[in-house]
């Protein structure tokens with residue numbers, strides 16, 4: 627499997643990095659557009675029910691669009707992490723550090739993996755909350771739906787935007803590391 631990934635990355639390097647970057651663009655860019663463009667426009671809708679219905683529908687569209695890119699992002703990430711040989715450059719077969727700088731770079735790969743995991747878990751929690759809000763809207767519980775959706779807009783989307791920006795910065799760091 628390891629050899630396959632190394633060969634795959636060697637043969638399709640440009641395409642793999644492209645799919646990684648475009649996935650980050652869609653995921654992070656989609657959330658930025660929702661938070662800073664669509665949201666303020668939705669807030670102008672006067673009827674609370676109508677407003678929440680539009681927000682809920684737009685969030686559902688966004689989440690369904692980003693989901694395949696979240697998967698592509700992690701697949702390309704694993705291929706790159708193995709294909710670029712970060713571990714082999716940092717530690718020997720028994721796990722002893724052989725190069726301090728390579729170890730520092732290898733740790734950045736780990737930080738990116740943790741960031742992806744937190745972002746994916748946060749996205750799953752947002753999908754769960756949005757679905758709950760949608761059910762409440764159908765039942766006519768506007769206040770309950772508002773409470774569920776408010777947390778997504780106020781904290782959960784901004785958290786993923788911030789983590790996404792950090793991951794992109796670390797990606798540029800990795801790209802310039804060798």
Ligand code: HEM
Nearest residue numbers: 643647650703706707738739742790793794797798800801
């Ligand atoms: C599983 C976790 C991840 C790993 C192991 C990983 C690994 C990498 C590696 C090795 C590179 C350098 C590619 C090269 O030198 O050709 C890179 C670049 C990049 N990564 Fe990630 N990544 C991960 C998650 C993410 C996430 C969550 C985002 C953003 C949402 C992201 C955005 C980027 C971007 C934009 C670049 C391109 C930087 C450039 O071209 O200068 N990555 N990543």
